[in-house]
Amino acid sequence: MVIVTGAAGFIGSCIVARLNERGQKDLVLVDHLDEFKKKNIERKSYIQYYDKKDFLDLVVRDRWVERPEAVIHMGACSSTTLQDARYFKENNLEYTRSLAQWALRRGIRFIYASSAATYGDGSAGYKDDDATIRRCKPLNLYGQSKQDFDLWVLDNGLAAKVVGLRFFNVFGPNEYHKSDMRSVVAKAYQGIAKEGRMALFKSYRKDYKDGEQKRDFIYVKDAVEVVLFFLDHPNCSGIFNVGSGTARTWNELARALFAAVGKEPDIEYIAMPAHLKKRYQYFTQADITKLRKVGYTRRSTSLETAVADYAGYLKDNRYW
Numbered sequence: 001m002v003i004v005t006g007a008a009g010f011i012g013s014c015i016v017a018r019l020n021e022r023g024q025k026d027l028v029l030v031d032h033l034d035e036f037k038k039k040n041i042e043r044k045s046y047i048q049y050y051d052k053k054d055f056l057d058l059v060v061r062d063r064w065v066e067r068p069e070a071v072i073h074m075g076a077c078s079s080t081t082l083q084d085a086r087y088f089k090e091n092n093l094e095y096t097r098s099l100a101q102w103a104l105r106r107g108i109r110f111i112y113a114s115s116a117a118t119y120g121d122g123s124a125g126y127k128d129d130d131a132t133i134r135r136c137k138p139l140n141l142y143g144q145s146k147q148d149f150d151l152w153v154l155d156n157g158l159a160a161k162v163v164g165l166r167f168f169n170v171f172g173p174n175e176y177h178k179s180d181m182r183s184v185v186a187k188a189y190q191g192i193a194k195e196g197r198m199a200l201f202k203s204y205r206k207d208y209k210d211g212e213q214k215r216d217f218i219y220v221k222d223a224v225e226v227v228l229f230f231l232d233h234p235n236c237s238g239i240f241n242v243g244s245g246t247a248r249t250w251n252e253l254a255r256a257l258f259a260a261v262g263k264e265p266d267i268e269y270i271a272m273p274a275h276l277k278k279r280y281q282y283f284t285q286a287d288i289t290k291l292r293k294v295g296y297t298r299r300s301t302s303l304e305t306a307v308a309d310y311a312g313y314l315k316d317n318r319y320w
Contacts, residue, residue: 002070002071003072004030005052005055005074005075006075007041007049008040010040011224012031012072013040013041014174014220016046017224018228025045027044030049033051040177052095059099060098071109071111072112073099073112074112076091076145078142080142080143081275100153104161109163110162111165111231113164114149116166116167116241117138117140119281121137124137128166129290133147139279150239159239163236164238164240165226165227165242166241166286168215168218168241168243169215169216169284170223171183171306172219172306174220184250184254185307185311189257196264198257199268200267201269201276204272204280210269211249211254213250215248215253216247217253219310220320222244222298222300229296229298233294238290241288241290242286244300245288246285247285248303251267253307254267
């Protein structure tokens with residue numbers, strides 16, 4: 001049995017989909033459902049579903065009887081614009097800490113989602129070694145909540161007992177419910193399909209032209225394979241970057257999407273909202289050396305291939 005939290009969310013539901021494809025159906029799903037997220041698990045196979053509050057109550061009271069193979073904790077608020085420090089502390093930090101402590105007490109494999117938002121403006125670099133992690137200064141409360149838990153892991157000497165995954169710019173199927181937090185591919189698809197145009201933010205730094213800001217984009221199917229690698233290799237632990245290892249520009253992403261739709265690029269560069277200007281990451285690129293050293297050899301899908309594959313889902317509003 002595997003417990004997946006955030007199971008109706010973006011990455012969580014894709015993990016469930018892939019586990020089902022591998023023939024694993026003895027899954028316990030945990031989340032807080034609404035009418036949109038519910039669609040992410042409608043056709044999934046599992047044995048039990050719990051609301052996240054009910055599940056936490058079972059954990060805190062130590063009333064869970066069975067011993068699962070692992071807990072894959074993807075449940076968190078991932079909004080980079082929400083300004084509710086208390087909610088982030090309760091939902092992202094304290095919930096994760098309670099779940100980790102329970103899993104560790106019972107000798108259960110614990111794999112959790114961190115984020116590249118922890119790296120802030122990138123001035124500390126993008127290595128996932130302990131020293132770099134401690135120097136990171138996130139630019140928003142979401143990133144800070146993930147950084148705080150990573151630091152709790154390090155400060156308590158738990159890096160050899162759990163797995164933290166610092167996801168970079170993940171995109172792909174099952175993110176329909178994320179509204180403004182959806183990937184640019186998801187947001188722009190309909191505009192390109194119907195009107196043949198899309199918008200990107202202008203650059204406000206002289207060293208980056210409009211649309212030439214760079215991100216480490218990783219397809220969700222590739223991100224899921226990393227999660228399952230650590231599920232399948234219980235002797236590998238630590239905090240790891242999950243990215244392609246190669247930064248690509250927003251213009252390249254846009255051109256890949258236009259190509260997938262079969263139209264010539266027509267990009268408009270628009271003003272960035274004032275509240276984002278000081279929190280905007282102009283460059284991210286995962287250093288995946290540490291991931292390779294523990295034996296993960298799979299190569300990421302190219303940006304162009306991944307965008308084309310995802311466009312097939314978006315065309316039909318299809319779920320994985």
